[in-house]
Each structure stands twice: as structure tokens, then as C-alpha cells.
Amino acid sequence: MKKLDKTSAMPLHQQLKNIIQEKIKQGQFKTGEEIPSTAELCACYQVSTITVRRTISDLIAEGLLRGTPGKGTFVTSGEKKKNNKLVGVIFTGGMSNPFLLEIFRGIENVLSGFGYHLIISISEGNAEKERQTLIEFRERGIDGIIMIPVSINRTSSANESLKELLAKNVPLVFIDQKITGFSVDYVASDNEKGSYMATQYLLKLGHRRIAFIFGQEVSSVRERLAGYRRALTEFNLPFDRSMIKSGHLELEAEGCGYQNALELLLLKTPPTAIFACNDPLALGVYRTCHQLGLNIPEDLSLVGYDNLFFTASLIPPLTTIHQPIYEMGRKAGELLLRRITGENGNAEKIILENQLIERSSCAPPPKRVRSSKAKSPGKKAVMKKGGMS
Template identity: 30%
Template structure:
């Protein structure tokens, strides 16, 4: 359990690290902090005293306590790369993340860099903790997968402070729109368009869509699903569009599909899934209902992961570059570091990368008769 003075110390340090307190900026008075944290003056002075001795603050007699200017000291220590890169992802060992990380780690290691891996579990508090480590522990740069990228991020100030301190960072899989960072992405919208168009061209009209909407990818994939319906003039049934959050991914889609399958008259003939992980989970639901894929219902995944070959029905899925995406991110962050250190040989502008998508067709989908129209007209 954290001590009272530790809580005060951490709060002051966080305001320094997120840029709230700039160099030579006067911090709150002792009285204000006593009231804010409901602690004694002794507790506040103990916290401030440690931060002064550690070089985060300085005192001026009769004027108050100020944020120290660490920029010059940090700039001196940053004059040469220390060969340390941070990789922050929402998950490390799950699903496609190991492949992405291996791609980045292999390239960085070959270039002589040490890699530190951090896992946020899609939690903003964890993200903040690791951003503080990047700022304080001498990292040359960072590759970051943003946490809940569809939402306003409470850690934006930390990213702005990274920029102020000239610590390069880029984002993978998604990005925070307000920051407009260099990023390495997959064309999620186009990928979901291809998923849905494939099913429409096979004659499907009642296409169930599942999309995780607390990240940018899920929203773009939902957009692609809707765009394919509109382009092919297929009416969208709102009851067939389902969304969920990360913490609901193991329960809500399963419950929604189970509920829909109880109504035979409104039963969908195909499913577009946010990713392969979800597709396999829903295939298990169908199996429990004695429904066969693709004879009774077609299903399409996204990411072309190892899961596509695990089921007895090989899963149609959208290609994801995985290791190549990680390698590209690693190359770009090293280019950004070189540019930061004014290497004259790097003159070109560093740009974001978006990988095109391709649908890998396997045996989880099949053609069905088009109700009331010729199949060719849907193509």
C-alpha cells in the first residue's frame, strides 16, 4: 500500500512528466496540496523534499517551489543514442501480437538496439505508467499500440511531453487522431469491405456483423461493412449490426449470436467478424447449435492468423502483414531517431505506412441463392 507522502510525490511527478508543470513553473503551494490530498504539512514537505533531492524540483527562498529544468541535462544525455527502444502493445502473448513484436524485435536487435516490452492490457493507467518510464529511463524512442484508440485519451499530455523532449514515437495498428503521429496500419476499412462484398457476391443478404468499437480498427471495419452494403445496394438490417467493447469480447457476441439463432425467421446466412479470434469463438457457438459452416451459415474473419487453420473448417480471412508490420515500424522508428540526432544522410520525409488488404478465401463461405434477383446483378 502506498504511503501518503508517496501518493503526493507521485502526483507531483506525474504533473512534471505530462508537462503540466513546465521548467521553472511554480508548483502548488503546500496549503493547496494539504487540502487536495487531505494530508499534513509534514507529509507534503516530505514528498517535495525527496523530489528536490532527486532533481525534479528546486526551492527559492521566499518565492516557493519550482519545477526543475531537466531539458538541458536530458539533452546532454541524449546526445548519442543509448540503443534502447520501448514497445508498448495492448497485449503481448495473445493472438497476432507475438508475430508483430517478433518482427520489430528482430529488426531492432540486428541494428544493435535493446528492446523493452510493455503490456497495457488495454488500460489507460498502465499506458500512463509506461509513458513515464519512457520519459525517465533513457529510451531513444518508442513503438506504441494505443489503448482504446477510439476514445479520447487521458494521456495525451504525456505524448505531447515526449514531443517536447524530442523522444520519437510512432503508433501501430491504430493511432490517436488528435496527435496525428507517424503510424503503421492495415487498411481496416477496405479489409472489412472485402469481407462483406465477398459474401454479397455469393448471394448473402442477411449478413451479421460484429465489431469491437473501443478501438479505431473496429470502427473502420464497421464502416467498410456498411459501405459494401451501400455500394451493392443491399439494405442494412440494424438488428444484424452488433458492437461490443474489449471487456465484453468473450461474452456479448456469443450472447447476441445465441439470441439471433433462436429466431428462425430472422436467422442470418453469413457473419462478418472483427477478427479471427471472434470467428472461432462464434463457430463454437454454431457447433453447439448443430449448425454447420458453411452449409448452414458462412463466416469470415480478419487478420489471416494461425487460427484460420485450426478449425475443421478453414476460415476465409483478410490478410494482415503481422511480422512485416512490426519490421516496418522498427525501421521507421530508427529513421526517426537518426533524424532526431541530425544525421545528414537521412533527408527524406518520414511518412506513415498503410498496408493494403487482401481476402484469403478458404472453405468457411459458400454461395447461396439470391432472393428475388439474379446473382449476376449483385456482382
Template identity: 35%
Template structure:
């Protein structure tokens, strides 16, 4: 029983820090080593406790930077819980993302937090892990909570979503919602997105203009971001009158990422005498996976193969090969989404608010080069 006791002791203490405002939203918490000494427990116990709080949405991790507080402290007034609920009514925003603790999402959430906290709104964070059933659970939980609006990143947006009735229930209850990164076409809701088709196009055309013709595209296809990036990839070939073949495309789904995609890439690079000269990737994570597999086979980037990522995340500069990548507004998207939801709630102008589409740009680094 000793381990669970220590584990819960750490969880309770971190929650106490958050509730008391000792750690504020966006602030970094102590390191694993510091907390292990502080609580006289193993780093494994600390890691378990922090992982649980990340899962609950109270904390989030940022690669290479540490773990941060993502929750707004509860009211510290000595009044009943019910009175607290009434006191906070009109000041709660639900945030549902596919992921919370990695890649570009911490930056988006920080953008939301920076604006919402300035307006005295509290965040209620939830994550679907890009799973339809988990999205259902998140929506049910939000509808039971005292929320005034919801910002949602859709789950597997390229196909029909069986959770439509929850969104219609939000509408019936006059709870405004906004979708970011993509949206469900069946609903045509207000949204803030990137022009992903253009992003796929300029990533591919960058390689074409640098002399590449044998170019492979790797795209995730259960989310609309990947579908539109793929459309831009294909359009670049058509517009530049370069032959296109099915073998030039590798698609994958969320479930394929860990095993199936790597196997496909291993097969693609098995014949080192028949390599593509350029590869356009769905995002920076896939680009680094590609670079690592190529490195294992003794294939040099960019001398042998040029690689383009997408999202211009922290990963684009995390390795010795700096990624050419397409920009994603991240922090600005979070701020704009927060402004949109607050304006809609406070001015009751859900039908007047316009959607936002950002135009992407190419950031050229040393993962691509011109060929003869």
C-alpha cells in the same frame, strides 16, 4: 514459505538465462514439463513463474508453439550499472502494445526484434491490456527509462484519450514515436496501419457476391480498427444496393468480450429458423467464437452459415473449419515500424518520414460458400 522460494528460484534462473544470452530473443524456452523436472517443482509453479515473466515482458507465449524470449540480454561487461546505462544510451526502443503474449502480437514483435537486434538496439516491452490506466503507467515508465524512441499501439483509439500530455512530453523531449494498427486522431502522429475500411468492405462483398443478403456484422467499437471495419461493412451494402437494418450489426467493447458478446450471440442464434446466411467478424478470435456457438446448436459452417474472420492469424487454420479471412501484414509491420523508428532516431528526420498504409487482401478458405 516453500512455494514462494521455489517460484522465485525459477524466475531468477530464467532471468539469468536471458541476461547471459543462453536464451536469445525469439528463441523458444524449455517446456513446462522440462522445467518442472529440471527444477524439481510442480508444473503449476513453473506456469506461475513463466506467467510473471510474460507480464514483465521478458517472455511471450504463442498459441500452439510455446513460450519465447522477448528480451535482449543486458550488457555483460564488469562495470557499474551507471556506466552500463551510459553505454546503452542511444540504443533503447520502447514498445507498447495492447497485448504481448497472444494473437497476432508475437509476430509483430518478432518483426521488430529481428530488425532492431541487427542494429544493436534493445527492446523495452510493455503491455496495456487495452486499458487506459495501464497505458498511463506504461508511458510514465518509458519516460523514466533511457529510451530513444517508442513504437505504440494505441489503447481504445476510437475515443478521446486522457493520456495525451504524455505524448506531448515525448515530443518536447524530442523522443520520436510511431503508432501501429491505429492512431489517436487528436495527435495525427506518424503511423503504420492497415486499410481496415477496405478490409471490412471486401470481407462483406465476398459474401454478397456469393449470393448472401442476410449478413450480420460483429465489430469491436472502442478501437478504430473495429470502427473502420464496420464502415467497410456498411459501404458494401450501400454500393451493392442491398437493404441494411440495425439488427444486422452487433457491437461490443473490450470489457464486453467475455460475457456480453457471448450472450448477444446466443440470443442471435436462439431462433435457428431465422439465422443469417453470412457473418462478418471483427477478427479471427470472434470468428472462432461464432463457429463454436453455432456448432453447439447443430448449425453447420459453411453449409448453413458462412463466416469471415479478419487478420489471417494462426487461428484461421487452427480448427477443422479453415477461416476465410482478411490479411494482416504482422511480421512486415513489425519490421517496417522498427526501420521507421531507427531511421528517425539516427537521421533526425521525424518530420520527413511518411506513414504507411497496407492494402488488405481476402484469403478464401472453407468457412464460406456460395448460396443460390
């Protein structure tokens, strides 16, 4: 067996690539046969999994190998592939959203190091746009797809497009959101536990009227609502639907947060705390409080979710749940790469831990239950779509 020269100026992945190419040329690895697994190649040549995956990825791009998710990596007839190491990324929103931008950075950090080029498409939460993109990606011979799927108002045709991709063994990873009925690799943070921690934190401060605000009821929001309800149950508190606000989807997230908070804070008995399902929603609550003459945290405690870059600079700084967004992107990229290179195994579910970041936007509730002392600002100040989401 030919060994790798670790003192050579030639990179190890290139040396291993040359060895496998030679074995294919000499017929030791025949067309249609499975080559040794990543673990076997690592053990045989005393190299890292990263080196092996880089080698296999390059050989797949050159048309000498093909990876079949769940089965392995096989020798091909040697025909050149149509594309040049392309991975499709489908997001529900654009790069002006700091959450999505951070996920993309994590994905790119992993895949660009292996020579992959990323093609981004925005579904805008529309199942038909998602379906059209999946068809385009399939026609381009994409190597794999990482996507935040449309998880509400899905159409049967969108589901059929996903099934067709999976039937053709196109590697697919869901990130942040998921849809039922598909056995697909999935990466997210622990939404239920993160929401539970936020709600429990407010309950321990003494709050009992805690509102929960969100935009669309996507899968991640449903998990956070479950965590909110679990915390209330542990404190023997009933679930009060009047404390749940959503909607105003014609607005960006900040405007949505503003309107939802406005409706809550003008109630006869308003909440003493609000848990916002993401930080841009929480930013809208700051604006509502400013317009109503309320102070955070003296009149209202507030917790956000994500720990986006601006939260520490707010006045007062926002208490929030830190979600490992960049790491979510990295894990999705690594998982997709493993599937592209033919790693076997059932669909994986990677759930990352969150952390409560305590800042200055929370305090015990006022000693006297506050009735709404503020008047409606009249004509509602709104933020139309086009800014942060």
C-alpha cells in the same frame, strides 16, 4: 576523403563509424552541428542505408550524436547516455495474443539487428496505465517508442504525456490503431478495404443478411465497419443495426464471438453470414454453431480477419482476410530507426495491402430463408479473460 575498404575484415559500419569519430575529434564535425544526411553519407561512401543507420545508431548510443526527428542528426558534447539502446513497446494486450506476438517479432527482427533492446509494457486498453508507462519510458531516456495507443476512453492526462514526449523529440510510431489530434508516424493495413473485400465476397455469393461482430470500437474496427457499409451501399442494401453486435468485453475474444453470434443466431430472422472483425472472434462463432446444431457453411457462412496460424486447421478451414502482421511490425521498426537516427520529414502513414484467403467456411445462402431452428443452450458457455484475446 578517406574511403572504406570493402575487402577488409572490419565491417563497413565500423569503418564508417571510425571515420565519423575522427572527424568529430578533429573538429570537422563540431558540437551542435548537423552531420551529413543518411542519403549524403550513402552517396559519399558508397554504402547502403542499412550500413549508415547502423553507424549512426551506434554513435547515438555512445553519446557522440543525437537524432532529432524532423531535423537531422547532430554532434553532441560527448556525454554518455543513460541507456543502452532501449526502445519501448506498448501493446494493449499480452503475448498470448498471436496478432501482437507477430507484430513484436517484426519489430524485434529489425531493431535487434541494430543492437536495440526492447522493453514491453501492456496497457490493457487502459489510458492511465499507458500514461504511467510513457512517463517511466521518458525517465529512462528511451530512444524511441512503438505503441498501439489506447484509442477509446482516452484521458486528457494520457494525451498530455504523449505531447510531452513529442515536445522532447522522442521518436514515436503508432501501429494498428491511431488517435486523432497527433501528427505521428503510423503503420497499419488497409482496414477499410479489407473489410470491404470480405463483405463484397459474401454479397457476391448471394448473402443479404450479413452480420458484423467485434469487441471494442477501436479505430481499426471503425475503419472495418466503414468498409462493411461501403459494400452494402454498392449493392443498394440498407444498413441494418440489428446485424451489428459487440460487447461482452469481460470475456476473451473467443467468448465474445460466441456470445455475439449466439444473440444473432437466435433472432427470429437470423443472418445467413457473419463477418468477424478478427479470427479469435470467428473461433467463437464456430463454437456457437456447434452448440446450436448449425453447420458451417451449409447453415451459416463465416469470414474472419487476420489469417492467424490456426485458421487453416479449423473444420471447415476459415475464409479470412490476410493481414501482413509481421510486415507491419517490420515497417514500424524501420520507421522508428529512421527517426532515431535523425531522418527528416513529416509524419509518415504506411498502409499495407490485405488479401482475401478463400477456404471452406463460405457458400451461397440456403435456398429458403432460415428462421431460428435452434434453442438457446440455456446457461451460456463463456470464456473468461485469461486465454486468447
